[in-house]
Amino acid sequence: MPISPSDPTAPHRDPAAVPYDLAVVGAGPAGLAAAVTAAELGLRCALLDAAERPGGQYYRHPAPGLGAARPDRLHHHWPAFTALLARLDTQVRAGRVDHLAGHHVWTAEPGEPWRLHAVVGPAGTGSAVVEARNVLLATGAYERQLPFPGWTLPGVVTAGGAQAMLKAGLVLPGRRIVVAGSGPLLLAAAASLAAAGARVPAVVEAGDYLGYARTPAALGALAANPGKLAEGARHAALLLRHRVRLRPRAAVVEVHGEDRVTAVTVARLDSAWRPVPGTGRRIACDALAVGHGLLPQIELATELGAPTRTAPDGAVALAVDERLRTGLPGLWAAGETCGVGGADLALVEGEIAAREIAGRPVPTALRSARRRRRAFADLLAAAHRPGPGWTDWLTPGTDVCRCEEVPVSRIREAVEELGAGDARTVKLLTRAGMGWCQGRMCGPAVACLSGGGPARPDSRPLACPVPLSHLAEAAPRPSDGRS
Amino acid sequence: MTVDRTPARLADATPGPGHTIEFDGRPVPALPGQSIAAALWADGVLAWRRTRVGGRPRGAFCGIGVCYDCLATVDGQPNRRTCLMPAEPGTVVTTQEGHGRADLAV
Numbered sequence: 051m052p053i054s055p056s057d058p059t060a061p062h063r064d065p066a067a068v069p070y071d072l073a074v075v076g077a078g079p080a081g082l083a084a085a086v087t088a089a090e091l092g093l094r095c096a097l098l099d100a101a102e103r104p105g106g107q108y109y110r111h112p113a114p115g116l117g118a119a120r121p122d123r124l125h126h127h128w129p130a131f132t133a134l135l136a137r138l139d140t141q142v143r144a145g146r147v148d149h150l151a152g153h154h155v156w157t158a159e160p161g162e163p164w165r166l167h168a169v170v171g172p173a174g175t176g177s178a179v180v181e182a183r184n185v186l187l188a189t190g191a192y193e194r195q196l197p198f199p200g201w202t203l204p205g206v207v208t209a210g211g212a213q214a215m216l217k218a219g220l221v222l223p224g225r226r227i228v229v230a231g232s233g234p235l236l237l238a239a240a241a242s243l244a245a246a247g248a249r250v251p252a253v254v255e256a257g258d259y260l261g262y263a264r265t266p267a268a269l270g271a272l273a274a275n276p277g278k279l280a281e282g283a284r285h286a287a288l289l290l291r292h293r294v295r296l297r298p299r300a301a302v303v304e305v306h307g308e309d310r311v312t313a314v315t316v317a318r319l320d321s322a323w324r325p326v327p328g329t330g331r332r333i334a335c336d337a338l339a340v341g342h343g344l345l346p347q348i349e350l351a352t353e354l355g356a357p358t359r360t361a362p363d364g365a366v367a368l369a370v371d372e373r374l375r376t377g378l379p380g381l382w383a384a385g386e387t388c389g390v391g392g393a394d395l396a397l398v399e400g401e402i403a404a405r406e407i408a409g410r411p412v413p414t415a416l417r418s419a420r421r422r423r424r425a426f427a428d429l430l431a432a433a434h435r436p437g438p439g440w441t442d443w444l445t446p447g448t449d450v451c452r453c454e455e456v457p458v459s460r461i462r463e464a465v466e467e468l469g470a471g472d473a474r475t476v477k478l479l480t481r482a483g484m485g486w487c488q489g490r491m492c493g494p495a496v497a498c499l500s501g502g503g504p505a506r507p508d509s510r511p512l513a514c515p516v517p518l519s520h521l522a523e524a525a526p527r528p529s530d531g532r533s
Numbered sequence: 534m535t536v537d538r539t540p541a542r543l544a545d546a547t548p549g550p551g552h553t554i555e556f557d558g559r560p561v562p563a564l565p566g567q568s569i570a571a572a573l574w575a576d577g578v579l580a581w582r583r584t585r586v587g588g589r590p591r592g593a594f595c596g597i598g599v600c601y602d603c604l605a606t607v608d609g610q611p612n613r614r615t616c617l618m619p620a621e622p623g624t625v626v627t628t629q630e631g632h633g634r635a636d637l638a639v
Contacts, residue, residue: 100598107597112544112546112566113565113566113567114566115548115549115564115565115566116541116544116546116548116549116564116565116566116567117546117547117548117549118544118545118546119544119545119546119547120543120544120545121544123543123544123545124543124544172614172617172618172619173610173613173618192595192597192599193595202589202591203590204579204580204590204591204592205579206594207593207594207595207596208594208595208596208600210595210596210597211593211594211595211596211597211616212596213596214596214597214616215568215570215571215574215593215596215616216540218568218571219566219567219568219570219571219572219574219575220540220541220544220546220564220567220571221540221567221571221574221575222540222574223574223579223593245538245543246538246539246540246543247537247538247539247540247542247543309580309590310579310580310590452591452594452600452602453601453602454586455584455585455586455587455589485601486600486601486604486612487599487600487601487602490599490600491594491595491599491600
C-alpha cells in the first residue's frame with residue numbers, strides 16, 4: 051500500500067494510541083528519577099533509552115549473564131540506583147511506565163502532541179514513533195576530547211570508556227594504564243581501574259585542584275557540599291592505597307608505539323596549559339585513559355532552536371528556568387543536558403521536572419539542593435576549563451578529526467591560507483567533523499583551532515545514523531506545515 | 534594478599550557458561566552478556582579496523598557508542614559498533630578494511 055504524507059496510519063504507530071503524558075528520553079539518573087516520580091504522581095510515561103538496560107552511563111552495570119554478585123563495588127551510590135529500579139519495576143507492572151529499551155531517539159517533532167522518532171535495536175534496524183504531551187530530555191553527556199600526538203593509537207581510550215567497558219563487560223584495555231586529561235571523572239576512573247587490578251602509574255591532570263578553593267564563593271560552594279568533599283577524599287584514599295601518583299598541571303603530550311601504546315610522554319603545563327619545554331618524562335604503559343570533562347548531549351533540542359548557555363568550562367548546555375523548562379513549549383530538561391553536574395544533581399533535577407510536569411508543588415529542600423549542587427558543578431567546571439595553550443602540544447601531523455583523518459596541518463591551512471574563520475567553514479574545507487561521530491570527538495578542538503568566537507552548539511539534524519527507509523517513513527505531519 | 538585483583542573478582546562475578554566468537558578466522562572466548570569489544574579486549578586484542586585514508590589500526594575508544602571508532606564487520610555486515618553489539622555464540626567478526634564495502638568497488 052502506498053503511504054502518502056497525510057496517511058494517518060503511517061507504519062510503526064498505533065493510530066488508536068493515546069499520547070503519553072510524558073516521554074522521558076534517557077534512562078540515566080535524571081531520566082529514571084523523572085519517570086518514576088511522574089508515574090507515581092499519576093502520569094502515563096514512556097521511558098525511551100538507547101541501551102538495553104536502564105542506568106545510563108553512570109549506573110552502567112554488568113549484564114546478568116556475567117553473574118556479578120557485587121555490582122555495587124563498581125559504583126558509588128549503588129543503593130540509590132537499586133531503589134530507583136524497584137520503583138520503576140512497580141510502575142511498569144502498574145502500566146504507568148512503558149520502558150522502551152534499545153530505542154535511540156534521532157529527532158523530536160514539536161507539536162501537540164510531540165512526536166519522537168527512534169531507531170530500535172543494537173544495529174538500529176527497527177523504528178518506532180512515540181507521541182507525548184511533554185518531553186523530558188535526560189540524554190546525559192559524552193566526554194570532551196582534546197587531540198594530542200598519538201591519540202588515535204589502539205590502547206588510547208576515553209576515561210569514561212574505560213569505566214564503561216569495566217562496568218558493563220568486566221574488562222580492562224591493559225595492565226598498566228595512565229589516566230590523563232582534566233576533571234573529577236579522572237579520579238573516579240583511576241580508582242575503579244586500580245581496584246579492578248590495573249596498575250595506574252599516574253593520574254595526569256591538566257588543571258589545578260587548588261583552583262577549587264581560590265575564592266570565597268568557591269569555599270562556600272565546597273562547604274555547602276560536604277558529600278562531594280567526602281567522595282573526593284574516598285577517591286584520594288583509594289589512589290593512595292594503590293600507589294597512584296597524582297600529577298596536577300601536567301598533560302600527556304605524546305603517545306608512543308607502532309600499532310598500540312607502549313609509553314606516553316608527560317610534560318608540565320604552565321597556567322595557560324602550554325607544555326613547559328624540557329619537562330617531558332616518559333612513562334611506560336600499555337593503555338591510556340583520557341578525557342577533558344563532559345559535554346551535554348543536546349542536539350535533539352538545539353536542532354529545534356532551544357536556547358543554550360555556556361557553562362564555566364566552555365561546554366554548551368540547554369538553558370532552563372527554575373522549573374526546568376527549556377525555551378520550547380512542552381520540552382523539559384534535567385541532569386547533564388542542563389550543564390554537567392553529576393548524578394546527585396541529575397536525580398534532584400529529574401524529580402523536580404517530574405513534579406513540575408505533573409503540576410505538583412516542589413519541596414523547598416529539592417530546590418535548594420539543586421542550587422547548591424549547581425554552584426558546586428560550576429566551581430568544578432571553572433577549575434577544569436581547558437587553557438588556551440593546549441594547542442601547543444599538537445604537531446602538524448596530529449589527527450584532529452579521528453573519523454576523517456584530518457591532521458592539524460590541514461586545519462591550519464584552511465584557517466591561515468584559505469581564510470576560514472569558524473568551525474563550520476573549516477569543516478566544509480577539510481571534512482573535519484563530517485564523519486561517523488558527527489564532530490562529537492573533534493568538535494571542541496576544531497572550534498578552538500578555527501578561532502571562531504564563542505562556543506555554539508554543533509548542528510546535527512539526526513542524532514544518530516538512520517536508515518533511509520526510516521526517513522522515508524517519517525513524513526512530517528501535514529497539520530504543522532513543516533516539510 | 535596474594536590473589537591478583539581482576540574486574541571479575543572485584544564484582545564477585547561467577548559468569549554463566551562461556552562461548553566463543555570468531556575473530557579473523559580464530560576462536561576468541563566470550564562470556565554471556567559481553568559486547569564484542571569487551572570479548573576482544575579480554576583476549577588482548579585492541580584493534581579490529583583499518584582506517585580508510587591511512588590504513589591505521591583502530592579499536593574501541595569511547596566504549597559507549599558515540600565515537601564509531603570500534604566499527605568492524607560483524608556477520609558480514611560492515612560498520613557495526615562492536616562496543617554495543619553483544620558477542621553471541623558463533624558471532625563472526627572480521628577486521629574492517631576502510632569503509633568495509635570493498636564488495637561494491639567498481
